[in-house]
Amino acid sequence: MPVVKEAPLLDGSAGRLVRLYTVSGGRTRPTASLDLLTLVVATGSEPPPRSGPEHAQAMGLCRGPISVAEIAAHLGVPVTVAKIVLSDLVDCGAVAARPPDSFDHPTDRSLLEAVLDGLRRQL
Structure with missing residues (x-):
């Protein structure tokens, strides 16, 4: 049986050859609750x-825990499309999603204010 190569998804001069609405099946909202920091891992x-x-x-x-934002960047698609794919x-049970540990232990407001003050001093 001959080996069939898949066509590339990107063309240097034409850009993306597969439209994003095709990737998402025409859907605009994911069925699972995912945000940028949600960690996903293969099951x-x-x-x-x-x-x-x-x-x-x-x-x-998804071999190891990776965030939704990282996956979107690696795939080169908008976050919404990555959320739909994920x-x-x-x-189908191929990946599990969980919020990062920081959701269980929210950051102290005073720490965030100190970081913001430091950033303002740098500018």
Whole structure:
């Protein structure tokens, strides 16, 4: 059986060859509750065979805990599209999502104010 290469998703002169609404299946909202800092990790389950290349790329990135923002950056897609791809993977059980530890232990307001004051002094 001959090996078939997939067409590239990007073309240097034309830009992205696959429209983002195709990647998200025309959806504009994820089904899972994810934010930029949500950590996702592969569970060991396989995604459905009909998943697109972005799903496979996201799965490859999820070997260890990684944030939604990092995945969006690696995939080169807007965060909303990354959230939709990841929510597909959460829904089928291929990845698990959890808020970062800082959500359980919110940062002290006085620490945030001290950081802000320091930044203002630098400018």
